[in-house]
Amino acid sequence: MYDVVIIGAGVVGGLIARALSAFELRICIVEKENDVAMGTTKANSAIVHAGFDAPPGSLKAKLNVRGSELMPQIARELGVKYKRNGSLVLGFCEEDRATIRTLYERGCQNGVKGLRILDQEEVRALEPALSKEVLFALYAPTGAIICPYELTIAAIGNAMDNGTELLRNFEVTDIRESADGFEVCSREQVLQTRNIINAAGVYADRIAAMVGDTSFHIHPRRGEYLLLDREKKLLVQHTIFRTPTKMGKGILVTPTVDGNLLAGPTSVDQEDKEMAATTAGGFAQIQKQAREYVPDIPFGETITSFCGLRAVGSTGDFIIRSPKRGFFHVAGIESPGLSASPAIAEYVVELLKQQGAGLQRKQNYQPYREPDHAFCEASVEEKNEWIRKEPAYGKIVCRCEHITEGEILHAIHTNPGARDLDGVKRRTRAQMGRCQGGFCGPQIVELLARELGISYEQVTKSGKASYINVGKTKGVEA
Numbered sequence: 001m002y003d004v005v006i007i008g009a010g011v012v013g014g015l016i017a018r019a020l021s022a023f024e025l026r027i028c029i030v031e032k033e034n035d036v037a038m039g040t041t042k043a044n045s046a047i048v049h050a051g052f053d054a055p056p057g058s059l060k061a062k063l064n065v066r067g068s069e070l071m072p073q074i075a076r077e078l079g080v081k082y083k084r085n086g087s088l089v090l091g092f093c094e095e096d097r098a099t100i101r102t103l104y105e106r107g108c109q110n111g112v113k114g115l116r117i118l119d120q121e122e123v124r125a126l127e128p129a130l131s132k133e134v135l136f137a138l139y140a141p142t143g144a145i146i147c148p149y150e151l152t153i154a155a156i157g158n159a160m161d162n163g164t165e166l167l168r169n170f171e172v173t174d175i176r177e178s179a180d181g182f183e184v185c186s187r188e189q190v191l192q193t194r195n196i197i198n199a200a201g202v203y204a205d206r207i208a209a210m211v212g213d214t215s216f217h218i219h220p221r222r223g224e225y226l227l228l229d230r231e232k233k234l235l236v237q238h239t240i241f242r243t244p245t246k247m248g249k250g251i252l253v254t255p256t257v258d259g260n261l262l263a264g265p266t267s268v269d270q271e272d273k274e275m276a277a278t279t280a281g282g283f284a285q286i287q288k289q290a291r292e293y294v295p296d297i298p299f300g301e302t303i304t305s306f307c308g309l310r311a312v313g314s315t316g317d318f319i320i321r322s323p324k325r326g327f328f329h330v331a332g333i334e335s336p337g338l339s340a341s342p343a344i345a346e347y348v349v350e351l352l353k354q355q356g357a358g359l360q361r362k363q364n365y366q367p368y369r370e371p372d373h374a375f376c377e378a379s380v381e382e383k384n385e386w387i388r389k390e391p392a393y394g395k396i397v398c399r400c401e402h403i404t405e406g407e408i409l410h411a412i413h414t415n416p417g418a419r420d421l422d423g424v425k426r427r428t429r430a431q432m433g434r435c436q437g438g439f440c441g442p443q444i445v446e447l448l449a450r451e452l453g454i455s456y457e458q459v460t461k462s463g464k465a466s467y468i469n470v471g472k473t474k475g476v477e478a
């Protein structure tokens with residue numbers, strides 16, 4: 001019998017698991033995919049918003065500002081890259097000035113620190129590469145960037161190090177009430193639990209319906225992106241937004257914590273909860289709008305594109321409540337869900353306490369996680385020391401990103417270990433460079449097969465039936 005089953009291993013489920021793993025509880029995270037961070041968490045703008053956007057008094061506003069305060073410490077504890085690069089909302093005309101004033105006042109009411117409206121000269125001093133048409137901007141020094149899947153992998157890894165279990169490829173298909181709580185069912189397995197946390201992203205309404213709650217609906221809203229190659233000196237340092245219009249927030253341009261430039265997202269409603277393909281129309285829109293504020297943005301350096309699905313809830317705010325004893329929705333977590341995630345976790349712990357869950361702190365809770373190794377950033381002495389201890393660090397596998405075999409082995413064997421090619425990519429950056437895995441892919445297949453004790457044919461790109469090799473080619477067999 002579990003005390004808590006968390007449905008969904010995204011950033012929200014992950015940070016809740018980590019927060020709960022500080023207490024004497026038996027916890028299990030169930031995830032329908034082969035890895036963590038496979039839903040909305042793997043494809044978004046990766047911004048820790050300052051918190052001036054959401055209406056004062058809303059859960060979005062409160063949890064965004066609190067999340068942005070908590071994030072630096074969480075990132076430190078988990079050894080995750082985080083950079084407070086600040087954000088700018090650009091204004092081009094008098095209509096924009098009124099909107100920027102509203103955002104400024106909203107931010108002040110929400111408790112965002114350090115907000116200022118900058119004039120043209122101040123904006124240009126901060127970001128010389130911006131269009132000369134920019135007249136003023138809202139500056140938020142607490143805006144930041146983080147890698148959402150790095151955060152999630154680290155949070156779930158840390159929760160696992162503190163005793164939490166993770167079941168992959170466990171798709172919840174039914175929930176039944178029992179004398180002591182609930183039965184959480186997949187097609188193959190049934191788990192008994194006293195409490196359930198529904199953190200299933202775009203599927204949270206379907207999970208809610210399994211306990212008879214049809215009070216909200218989640219519809220997906222697509223957002224496409226273009227990711228540019230890493231540069232020593234990026235064209236912009238801050239996260240750059242345009243003043244929002246009736247048509248939405250528009251396209252942003254931002255550095256990532258790994259030193260790429262990211263441009264997007266588009267915004268298109270759809271009913272399909274899975275369709276996340278990118279489109280030529282989306283690319284054209286991103287390029288056109290981004291060039292209006294960053295005219296020289298080098299789209300020729302684009303290395304990949306991706307698309308994320310926002311989990312837009314029918315209530316307009318985050319849906320975090322308990323429809324029945326022992327069951328908790330954490331639904332409709334669209335933007336700023338990543339920013340708010342540490343505060344959402346804190347809030348859910350309080351909800352559990354209010355229901356008398358009797359949370360007792362663990363004596364031996366360990367909040368720290370060793371940062372993943374970045375061999376290429378180490379000094380020559382450190383590199384030599386690593387190679388001495390583990391010769392696999394002396395072998396470069398990914399030539400574009402300079403990732404060693406040692407780092408790949410570490411990714412496979414550290415909680416929650418990589419089980420497929422994309423899992424290795426998200427943990428190490430191997431396959432993320434210019435060649436996108438063209439050269440290192442086959443070597444990583446070999447390493448996964450060897451370390452997991454499976455055949456080459458069983459290695460997948462991203463779980464399920466995404467096999468890489470269908471069989472041996474003629475003449476290869478001895």
Ligand SMILES: Cc1cc2nc3c(=O)[nH]c(=O)nc-3n(C[C@H](O)[C@H](O)[C@H](O)COP(=O)(O)OP(=O)(O)OC[C@H]3O[C@@H](n4cnc5c(N)ncnc54)[C@H](O)[C@@H]3O)c2cc1C
Nearest residue numbers: 008010012032039040041045047172201223336337338339
């Ligand atoms: C285009 C875009 C841009 C964004 N930009 C930002 C930003 O810059 N800053 C910010 O703060 N927020 C941003 N967000 C929002 C942020 O990405 C989300 O709020 C956050 O990732 C939500 O995390 P989650 O864990 O709730 O959902 P998810 O990451 O979707 O996790 C839910 C998990 O549940 C699993 N699941 C679903 N159904 C089942 C089932 N039946 N059984 C088992 N598992 C199941 C899924 O596989 C998935 O892994 C953006 C979102 C999008 C789409």
